[in-house]
Amino acid sequence: MNREDHGTAMSEPTEDRDLRLAVITGAVSGIGASLAELLVSRGWRLVLLNRSAERTKPLLERLRTIDSAGSVRVIQIDVTERPGLRAVADQITEECGAVDALFNYAGVLREDRVRSQNGNELQFEGNTMAPYLLARALRPALRHAAATRGRAVVVTPSTSAVKSQKSLDISALRTGVKGGLAGAYAQSKLAFAVLNAHLAAEYGDDGIEYFAVDPGVNRTAMTTSSAAPLPVRLMWRLLPKPSVGAARLAAMLDDEWHGRSGSLILGGRQRAIPGHAGASPVTEALLGVVEEAGGESALEQGSQEGAQ
Secondary structure, three states: OOOEEEEOOOOOOOOOOOOOEEEEEOOOOHHHHHHHHHHHHOOOEEEEEEOOHHHHHHHHHHHHHHOOOOOEEEEEOOOOOHHHHHHHHHHHHHHHOOOOEEEOOOOOOOOOOOEOOOOOEHHHHHHHHHHHHHHHHOHHHHHHHHHHHOOEEEEEEOOHHHHHOOOOOHHHOOOOOOOOHHHHHHHHHHHHHHHHHHHHHHOOOOOEEEEEEOOOOOOOOHHHOOOOOHHHHHOHHHOOOHHHHHHHHHHHHOHHHOOOOOEEEEOOEEEOOOHHHHOHHHHHHHHHHHHHOOHHHHOHHHHHHHHO
C-alpha cells in the first residue's frame, strides 16, 4: 500500500468562507484538475486522492493563484488498492467529519486486459469497484454533511458508450471482455450506473444523492490513448477543453438536480439505465459479483458505522 498525506492547507476556513468540503479522486490533470480549480474558485475546501503527489504539484500552484487562502490537502493513494482506500476513508471521516461532495473522477481506459492487485480486471476495479467502495466507505461523513447542511452529493463519471451495450455481461466483469472504449470500459461504466441507482435506493433516507454523469469527450490524456476511438484521437485538438467536462460534473451540485438521486446523466440530460441492465435480477447478480470480489466484506465496518 502506498499512502502518504501531503497536507497543503493554506488556511483554516473562517466564518465568511465556504465550509463545504469535496473529495476528488484522480485530480492531477484534465477534467479532475479543472474540477478542482472550479471548486476552489467557489470557495470549497478540497481533499485530493491522487496516485502521485509529485505530479499534483503543478495543480497546487494553480490553485494557490486562484485562492491563496484556500484549503487543499493531497493524499497519495491508488484507489484500486482496497486496503488503502478503506484506511483513507476512515482518516477523512475522522479528521474532517463531514464531506459535502465526493467526485470519483479517477478512472481506467485500456486496450489490453490487466489484473488489479485484487485479481480483478483493472477497468472493473477502477471504474466500478473503487467508486462504489469509496462512496460506501464515506457514507458516515456524507450523511453528516447532509444532516448539517441539507445535502451531500456523490458524482461518478459515466460515458455515452453505455448506450451501445446490448447487455451487461455479469460473468465477464471480473475478467474483462475486449478492450477499448466500447469493451470492458463501457461495461465497467454500465455496471457502476446500476450500482449508482442501488446506492440511491439503499441510502435514500440519508440525504446523500448519487449521480453517474457523462462529462463528454474532452481534450484529455485519456482521449489520446490507443484505447480511444481513432476519430477521437484524430480530432483531439478540436475537442472541448477539460473545463467543459468539469462543469458538467459540478452541475450536480446545483439545485436543478436536487431530488434526482440515482440518475444517469448523458449529454446533460437524465436518461434511463438500459432496460437489460436496470432489471432487478441483474442488479442482484451484480451485487453478488461485487461481494465475491471482496467489496462487501471490505466495507462491513464502514457500513455498520453508517447505519448507527
